[in-house]
Amino acid sequence: MSTLYFDHAATTPCDPRVRAVLAHALEAENANPHSNAHASGRAAADRVEQARADVAALIGAQPREIVFTSGATEANNLAIKGAARHLAARGSERRRVITVATEHKCVLQSVLDLAREGFEPVILPVGAQGQLDPEHLARALEVPTALVSIAAANNETGVLHDLATLGPIVEAAGALLHSDLAQAAGKIALDVRGLNLALASISAHKMYGPKGVGALFMRHRPRVRVEPLFSGGGQERGARSGTLPGFLLAGFGEASRIAMAEQARDAQHLAELQQVFMTRLDAVLPGCVLNAAQAERLPGIFSVRLPEGLRAMDVLAAMPDPTAPAAKGEQKQADNEVDCLEASLGSACSSAELAPSYVLEAMGLSRDEAARSLRLSPGRFTSAAEALRAADSLARVAVRVRDSGVTMKAGASEP
Numbered sequence: 001m002s003t004l005y006f007d008h009a010a011t012t013p014c015d016p017r018v019r020a021v022l023a024h025a026l027e028a029e030n031a032n033p034h035s036n037a038h039a040s041g042r043a044a045a046d047r048v049e050q051a052r053a054d055v056a057a058l059i060g061a062q063p064r065e066i067v068f069t070s071g072a073t074e075a076n077n078l079a080i081k082g083a084a085r086h087l088a089a090r091g092s093e094r095r096r097v098i099t100v101a102t103e104h105k106c107v108l109q110s111v112l113d114l115a116r117e118g119f120e121p122v123i124l125p126v127g128a129q130g131q132l133d134p135e136h137l138a139r140a141l142e143v144p145t146a147l148v149s150i151a152a153a154n155n156e157t158g159v160l161h162d163l164a165t166l167g168p169i170v171e172a173a174g175a176l177l178h179s180d181l182a183q184a185a186g187k188i189a190l191d192v193r194g195l196n197l198a199l200a201s202i203s204a205h206k207m208y209g210p211k212g213v214g215a216l217f218m219r220h221r222p223r224v225r226v227e228p229l230f231s232g233g234g235q236e237r238g239a240r241s242g243t244l245p246g247f248l249l250a251g252f253g254e255a256s257r258i259a260m261a262e263q264a265r266d267a268q269h270l271a272e273l274q275q276v277f278m279t280r281l282d283a284v285l286p287g288c289v290l291n292a293a294q295a296e297r298l299p300g301i302f303s304v305r306l307p308e309g310l311r312a313m314d315v316l317a318a319m320p321d322p323t324a325p326a327a328k329g330e331q332k333q334a335d336n337e338v339d340c341l342e343a344s345l346g347s348a349c350s351s352a353e354l355a356p357s358y359v360l361e362a363m364g365l366s367r368d369e370a371a372r373s374l375r376l377s378p379g380r381f382t383s384a385a386e387a388l389r390a391a392d393s394l395a396r397v398a399v400r401v402r403d404s405g406v407t408m409k410a411g412a413s414e415p
Contacts, residue, residue, distance in 0.1 A: 051253030082226025158301030167196030209255030
């Protein structure tokens with residue numbers, strides 16, 4: 001039995017090339033990058049600025065437009081709350097803040113939090129394929145709006161929003177457009193100017209970089225400003241105080257460089273892995289459905305709905321545990337025949353919730369259909385052979401669960 005990691009949408013392992021840069025930077029970094037009175041501090045600052053340039057190049061930005069954060073969650077909060085508060089502080093009467101029902105929880109909650117400060121949160125619906133209708137957006141923008149937040153790619157289904165179409169609608173209405181690029185950055189070509197973005201968030205650990213570091217793109221012209229989330233020494237052009245982790249940023253920069261060089265190859269590889277997986281799964285577990293199959297989607301993130309009567313939670317829970325003590329008898333033999341497939345029910349940031357995916361329900365799936373769905377996301381280092389084994393493991397465990405009688409009654413999706 002081996003472990004097959006198909007949860008790269010939650011986090012990617014550090015690329016070995018990134019780990020090497022991290023180790024070297026950690027060994028070499030002996031100073032604060034904000035201490036410019038001596039050579040060690042200036043060397044640390046140079047490392048930070050190189051990373052800033054590398055991250056900027058990945059999304060078509062200028063280095064001075066990149067503000068480093070602890071990750072995309074902080075960047076999303078800073079963009080949405082910070083921009084809305086800044087406009088209000090400057091006397092703007094625009095109080096509407098718009099987002100989409102399938103956004104990451106940190107985006108949805110940031111928008112809803114602003115209601116306590118007199119803003120009007122608006123959550124727009126999506127269609128059956130998980131995409132926002134441009135006409136719905138245009139109608140919502142008839143009310144003067146401060147900011148719109150629309151992710152480039154959904155973190156559960158991989159569905160891409162058509163930002164090239166939606167961006168000009170937002171711009172024409174005089175609102176700022178923010179996009180959570182955490183899943184898209186490094187996987188598809190991005191140009192923040194071509195997409196009319198005023199603000200955009202990125203996370204290193206979604207693109208084979210280290211955890212604990214991310215970035216916010218803040219457009220320089222026309223200038224976009226934000227109110228900082230917390231007080232401090234005024235680092236990052238006053239937008240985000242705190243001492244920067246130079247070694248993590250060095251890894252972030254290396255991950256960005258690798259992504260730029262290998263993006264097309266990675267995308268082709270991931271698309272082939274999905275095809276291999278789904279072809280085998282169709283053969284060994286008939287009745288599975290690919291959610292949002294008709295939408296344009298990221299390579300490498302796909303949501304699969306299991307046949308009727310099988311709850312995804314039960315199937316994942318029944319996967320053999322490679323860390324458990326050795327089983328005996330028939331169970332040991334059964335476990336040895338099945339690899340441990342590591343996947344998820346949806347967003348890792350909502351993993352404490354046992355209810356079916358709110359993303360899938362927003363797309364019109366019933367609670368039964370949502371409860372039967374799981375997210376699969378292979379990665380850069382996943383092989384075609386592993387994709388075949390993953391499909392086989394999913395099918396074998398699903399059949400085992402079904403035969404054991406642990407099946408859900410119609411409409412009973414709650415644990």
